[in-house]
Amino acid sequence: MPTSRTLHILVGTVTNTAEYVAQAIELDCADLVDHIEVRLMDDLGPSVFSAGALYIICTSTFGEGDVPDNARALYDALDRPGLRLDGVRYGVIALGDSVYPQTFCNGGRRFDERLASLGAQRVGERLCLDASTEREPEARGAAWCRTWLAEALA
Ligand SMILES: Cc1cc2nc3c(=O)[nH]c(=O)nc-3n(C[C@H](O)[C@H](O)[C@H](O)COP(=O)(O)O)c2cc1C
Numbered sequence: 001m002p003t004s005r006t007l008h009i010l011v012g013t014v015t016n017t018a019e020y021v022a023q024a025i026e027l028d029c030a031d032l033v034d035h036i037e038v039r040l041m042d043d044l045g046p047s048v049f050s051a052g053a054l055y056i057i058c059t060s061t062f063g064e065g066d067v068p069d070n071a072r073a074l075y076d077a078l079d080r081p082g083l084r085l086d087g088v089r090y091g092v093i094a095l096g097d098s099v100y101p102q103t104f105c106n107g108g109r110r111f112d113e114r115l116a117s118l119g120a121q122r123v124g125e126r127l128c129l130d131a132s133t134e135r136e137p138e139a140r141g142a143a144w145c146r147t148w149l150a151e152a153l154a
Helices: 017-028 071-077 108-118 137-151
Strands: 006-012 036-039 054-059 089-096 127-130
Touching: 006 017, 006 071, 017 036, 017 089, 017 137, 036 071, 054 108, 054 137, 071 089, 089 108, 089 137, 127 137
Parallel strands: 006 036, 006 054, 054 089, 089 127
Antiparallel strands: none
């Protein structure tokens, strides 16, 4: 069973920005935990979550405020009746674009709301990365994660 010294980053993406952010965290935050595992959400199910372990949901937003296609199966599977994720702790990096003000960063928001409804506990506030204004999403995500890990591991 993974310990809280492993950070699992689950990536939902279409055009790879979220994956680059996750990879930047993997490089930049390696000194803060024993291991960082970056996984695309494709083919993942709810069993990826373990009580006591630490996760970052790093996902963009597509369609009309929806999760990316590669995150759809996992997102839908988290709606399974009776599923509980008590003891799971997570953070959210939500990528979006403020040219879509009605649905800005909704992909991350949707995962956040679903995980919370299952009893998982969010650590810290969501980070929203706006494609219209954020020139260095990787650096911003890695800097956010260093602060976030300090809180998560305290
Ligand atoms: C067709 C399309 C639809 C999008 N819809 C939304 C949206 O509803 N809300 C939002 O905040 N961003 C939306 N975006 C912006 C993406 O989420 C943003 O560009 C993000 O950085 C892409 O990350 P990715 O490369 O990891 O997929 C959309 C982008 C495209 C191309």
